[in-house]
Amino acid sequence: MSNMFAMPNVPSTTSVLSTYTAFAASAMLVKTMLNEVQAMTSQLIPQKLQQKILSSLGGLFRNSCQLTLIIEEYNGFSINEIYQASEVYLSTRITPSIDQLKVSKAHREKNLFVTINKGQKIMDVFEGIHLVWEFVCKETQNTVVDYENYSESTEKSEHRSVVLSFDKRYQEKVLKTYLPYVLERSKAIKEENKVVKLHSLGTFNGDFSGGPWGSINLDHPSTFDTLAMDPILKQELMDDLDRFVKRRDFYKRIGKPWKRGYLLYGPPGTGKSSLIAAMANHLKFDIYDLELTSLRSNSDLRRLLTSTANRSILVIEDIDCSIELQDRQYAGHNNGDSQLTLSGLLNFIDGLWSSCGDERIIVFTTNHKDKLDPALLRPGRMDMHIHMSYCTASGFKILASNYLKIKSHCLFTVIERLIRKWK
Ligand SMILES: Nc1ncnc2c1ncn2[C@@H]1O[C@H](COP(=O)(O)OP(=O)(O)OP(=O)(O)O)[C@@H](O)[C@H]1O
Numbered sequence: 001m002s003n004m005f006a007m008p009n010v011p012s013t014t015s016v017l018s019t020y021t022a023f024a025a026s027a028m029l030v031k032t033m034l035n036e037v038q039a040m041t042s043q044l045i046p047q048k049l050q051q052k053i054l055s056s057l058g059g060l061f062r063n064s065c066q067l068t069l070i071i072e073e074y075n076g077f078s079i080n081e082i083y084q085a086s087e088v089y090l091s092t093r094i095t096p097s098i099d100q101l102k103v104s105k106a107h108r109e110k111n112l113f114v115t116i117n118k119g120q121k122i123m124d125v126f127e128g129i130h131l132v133w134e135f136v137c138k139e140t141q142n143t144v145v146d147y148e149n150y151s152e153s154t155e156k157s158e159h160r161s162v163v164l165s166f167d168k169r170y171q172e173k174v175l176k177t178y179l180p181y182v183l184e185r186s187k188a189i190k191e192e193n194k195v196v197k198l199h200s201l202g203t204f205n206g207d208f209s210g211g212p213w214g215s216i217n218l219d220h221p222s223t224f225d226t227l228a229m230d231p232i233l234k235q236e237l238m239d240d241l242d243r244f245v246k247r248r249d250f251y252k253r254i255g256k257p258w259k260r261g262y263l264l265y266g267p268p269g270t271g272k273s274s275l276i277a278a279m280a281n282h283l284k285f286d287i288y289d290l291e292l293t294s295l296r297s298n299s300d301l302r303r304l305l306t307s308t309a310n311r312s313i314l315v316i317e318d319i320d321c322s323i324e325l326q327d328r329q330y331a332g333h334n335n336g337d338s339q340l341t342l343s344g345l346l347n348f349i350d351g352l353w354s355s356c357g358d359e360r361i362i363v364f365t366t367n368h369k370d371k372l373d374p375a376l377l378r379p380g381r382m383d384m385h386i387h388m389s390y391c392t393a394s395g396f397k398i399l400a401s402n403y404l405k406i407k408s409h410c411l412f413t414v415i416e417r418l419i420r421k422w423k
Pocket residue numbers: 226227228229267268269270271272273274275367388
C-alpha cells in the first residue's frame with residue numbers, strides 16, 4: 001500500500017527542511033560575507049573600487065536585503081526638503097572617486113555649489129551602516145494641447161530624485177536618525193555659507209506686487225573685532241545676542257514673542273551703522289532697512305513688516321527724524337490707518353508682527369535719545385540701550401591696530417591721557 005502513494009521524485013519533508021536550512025545557512029553566510037566585505041573594503045580598497053565591488057555584490061541581493069528609499073525633488077507642488085537637504089549634505093561627501101560633478105553659482109553668491117551629477121553614486125557610512133546615494137534624473141515628454149489653435153506640441157521635463165539604498169535591517173535607524181542628521185547637517189552647512197543680505201525698500205511706491213523689499217548681499221566688513229567700542233559693553237552685547245538666539249524654549253515657556261530690541265544712540269559718525277552690520281555678520285541675520293519716510297500709512301507699515309523673514313534685524317534709523325514723535329498723546333484723534341504714527345508702529349511691533357515670526361531683532365538708532373517718546377524707551381520695548389560715543393582709549397587702540405597694524409607704541413600713553421582728559 002505504501003508504495004501505491006509513494007512519489008519517488010518528490011523529496012521528503014526532512015530533505016526539504018534540510019535543504020532549506022542549508023540554503024538559509026548559505027544565504028546567511030553570504031550575507032555575513034557581504035557585511036564582512038563591506039567592512040573590509042572600506043578599510044583596504046580605494047573608494048572607486050569599493051563602489052564597483054559593493055554595487056555589483058549588492059545587486060545580487062538587492063531584493064533580499066537592500067531597501068531603497070526614493071526621495072523625489074517635489075512633493076506635489078512643494079519642494080521636498082529632504083531632497084534639498086541631501087543635495088547640500090552630499091556636496092560635503094564628494095570623494096576623488098566621483099567622475100562627474102555639477103557646479104553652479106547663484107546670482108551674487110560668493111561660493112560655488114558643487115554636487116554630483118545624475119547617475120553618480122556616493123557612499124556614506126553612518127554609525128556603521130553603509131549607505132549608497134544615487135542621483136537619478138528621468139526625462140519625460142508631455143503633450144501640451146493648445147485649445148485655442150487646436151494644436152498639440154510636446155514638452156520635455158525632468159524628474160529628479162535621489163535614491164538611498166542600505167541594508168533593510170537599518171530601516172528604522174535610517175528614517176529616525178540618519179535622515180534627521182542629514183537635515184540638521186544641511187541646515188548647519190547652509191548657515192555656514194549664508195550670505196547676509198540687506199533688504200531695503202528702494203523704489204517702494206505703495207505697490208506690493210512682487211514683494212516690497214529689494215535685496216543685495218551685505219558686503220559690510222564691520223565685525224565686532226573691527227569695531228572700536230568699550231570692550232565691556234561690546235562683550236555684554238555679544239553675550240546678549242548669543243543668549244537671545246539660544247532661547248527658543250525660554251520664550252515659548254514664558255509665552256512671549258521671540259524678539260529683542262536694541263536702541264543705539266550717540267552723536268553722528270560714532271559707529272551705529274557699523275555696529276548693526278557687525279551684529280548681522282555675527283548672527284548671520286539679514287537686515288531689513290526700513291525708511292519710514294517713504295511710507296504713508298500704518299497699513300503700509302503693517303504689510304511691509306509682515307513680509308520680513310525670521311532671523312532678521314529690522315533697522316529703523318534716526319527714529320527721531322522719521323516719525324512724528326509726540327503723536328501718542330494725539331493718537332486718539334487721528335483716524336486709524338490713514339496716517340503713519342509712532343503708536344501704530346509700536347503697537348504693531350509689540351503685537352502681531354513679533355508674534356508671527358521667530359528670532360526677530362529690532363534696532364532703532366537716534367542721535368538724540370532725549371527727544372524720544374518715553375513710550376519707545378519703556379523697559380521691555382528696547383531691551384538694551386547702547387551708547388555709541390566718541391572714541392575711548394581702548395577704542396583708539398583697536399583703530400590703531402586695524403588701520404595701522406600698531407599694537408603698542410610709546411605715544412599710546414600720551415594719547416590715552418589726552419582722550420581721558422577731553423572725554
Ligand atoms: N566705533 C567705531 N568703530 C569702527 N569704525 C567706526 C566707529 N565709528 C565710526 N567708524 C567709522 O566711521 C564711519 C561712520 O560710521 P557709522 O556710519 O557707523 O556711524 P553712525 O553712527 O551710524 O553715523 P550716523 O549717525 O551719521 O548714521 C564708518 O565708515 C566707520 O568705519
